Amino acid sequence: MRCRHAGSISCVTPLYEQQDDFLAMAESLCRQRQQRFTELRRQVLSLICAAEQPLGAYALLDMLKAKGRSAAPPTVYRALDFLQQQGLVHRLASNNTYLACAHPQQPHEAVFLVCRQCGNTRELHTDGIYRALSRQARDAGFLAEHAAVEVSGLCTRCRDITTPEAAEK
Amino acid sequence: MRCRHAGSISCVTPLYEQQDDFLAMAESLCRQRQQRFTELRRQVLSLICAAEQPLGAYALLDMLKAKGRSAAPPTVYRALDFLQQQGLVHRLASNNTYLACAHPQQPHEAVFLVCRQCGNTRELHTDGIYRALSRQARDAGFLAEHAAVEVSGLCTRCRDITTPEAAEK
DNA sequence: CATGTTATGTTATAATATAACATTATCGAC
DNA sequence: GTCGATAATGTTATATTATAACATAACATG
Ligand SMILES: [Zn+2]
Ligand SMILES: [Zn+2]
Ligand SMILES: [Zn+2]
Ligand SMILES: [Zn+2]
Numbered sequence: 152m153r154c155r156h157a158g159s160i161s162c163v164t165p166l167y168e169q170q171d172d173f174l175a176m177a178e179s180l181c182r183q184r185q186q187r188f189t190e191l192r193r194q195v196l197s198l199i200c201a202a203e204q205p206l207g208a209y210a211l212l213d214m215l216k217a218k219g220r221s222a223a224p225p226t227v228y229r230a231l232d233f234l235q236q237q238g239l240v241h242r243l244a245s246n247n248t249y250l251a252c253a254h255p256q257q258p259h260e261a262v263f264l265v266c267r268q269c270g271n272t273r274e275l276h277t278d279g280i281y282r283a284l285s286r287q288a289r290d291a292g293f294l295a296e297h298a299a300v301e302v303s304g305l306c307t308r309c310r311d312i313t314t315p316e317a318a319e320k
Numbered sequence: 321m322r323c324r325h326a327g328s329i330s331c332v333t334p335l336y337e338q339q340d341d342f343l344a345m346a347e348s349l350c351r352q353r354q355q356r357f358t359e360l361r362r363q364v365l366s367l368i369c370a371a372e373q374p375l376g377a378y379a380l381l382d383m384l385k386a387k388g389r390s391a392a393p394p395t396v397y398r399a400l401d402f403l404q405q406q407g408l409v410h411r412l413a414s415n416n417t418y419l420a421c422a423h424p425q426q427p428h429e430a431v432f433l434v435c436r437q438c439g440n441t442r443e444l445h446t447d448g449i450y451r452a453l454s455r456q457a458r459d460a461g462f463l464a465e466h467a468a469v470e471v472s473g474l475c476t477r478c479r480d481i482t483t484p485e486a487a488e489k
Numbered sequence: 490c491a492t493g494t495t496a497t498g499t500t501a502t503a504a505t506a507t508a509a510c511a512t513t514a515t516c517g518a519c
Numbered sequence: 520g521t522c523g524a525t526a527a528t529g530t531t532a533t534a535t536t537a538t539a540a541c542a543t544a545a546c547a548t549g
Binding site (some may be wrong): 356358360361390391392394395398400 | 495496497498499500
């Protein structure tokens with residue numbers, strides 16, 4: 152099942168296998184929007200993108216420092232704020248981590264599947280869920296603006312490891 | 321629309337109008353489960369229950385101290401851990417607050433409607449959403465165990481205040 | 490009451506995030 | 520190019536949220 156969304160990035164191929172494409176797209180998006188895709192912002196996005204799991208702000212900070220860059224907490228938080236505003240990065244509230252967005256071209260609501268074992272996280276784009284949530288909220292007199300949906304559980308690999316008999320079938 | 325779930329606590333009546341009932345139920349639940357509903361735990365639950373908005377841990381801490389109790393962060397975090405284990409309290413990851421559960425009798429998945437203006441938060445019990453999430457996760461090869469669903473937006477009152485013309489209709 | 494267990498007190502510290510202000514880079518007007 | 524405005528980054532300090540570690544107290548059980 153290929154991605155049906157706009158843009159050149161696939162839903163299924165992990166972002167860290169398409170880093171260059173992703174960074175190029177980010178740069179192009181920022182240019183279109185007259186926003187500056189500075190070296191710092193590129194570095195942070197690149198680190199997030201290269202990671203197999205969502206990263207914490209201080210992990211990013213350490214990586215920046217390791218690359219020889221002078222950096223303090225505001226350095227990374229500011230870059231993260233920018234990247235979130237541009238829709239290039241999402242924040243996971245359930246574990247205070249940040250990950251690259253699979254579809255930065257347009258605003259969207261997403262569902263995150265967070266493996267509690269290995270931390271791998273997938274972003275699903277399921278407007279159905281958000282519509283159902285909006286409707287239920289409206290029935291309760293509530294005007295929904297944004298939904299944070301973070302599902303924790305086990306990814307395929309970790310489920311097979313945890314319950315090896317399941318892998319036999 | 322009255323609550324269709326088990327227990328004596330209604331979905332629609334705010335918990336702070338049923339504090340005594342709620343505390344009595346909590347005590348009874350703990351007794352059934354052979355868990356100790358200590359004075360500290362009662363106090364914390366009572367404070368959470370009396371609040372109109374979900375409270376942060378340090379707000380609770382200050383309230384405990386104001387009541388003359390000797391307390392430090394672990395005091396309140398331990399009580400919160402216990403109350404969460406017993407299903408009496410939920411934690412909202414999106415704003416690091418804690419609120420009393422509307423249906424502590426059985427484990428359940430819930431949707432939280434968090435007003436970004438006034439902080440008022442309602443707990444909806446909508447198994448439909450969780451089932452849909454589980455199914456979508458399964459289709460992606462993911463075994464869902466828990467879903468944190470936190471919707472932010474405007475409650476009835478704040479929506480009317482923000483856009484007064486809407487209230488006219 | 491002796492004993493093991495659970496809960497709480499207490500001190501210190503970890504982890505996450507922001508405030509405030511100085512400095513530097515960038516951009517458009519001239 | 521120079522200038523002034525704006526945006527970005529550097530830097531220091533601090534706020535906020537949460538846990539580790541160990542001591543003491545309360546409770547249950549025989
Ligand atoms: Zn996304
Ligand atoms: Zn996994
Ligand atoms: Zn609940
Ligand atoms: Zn409100």
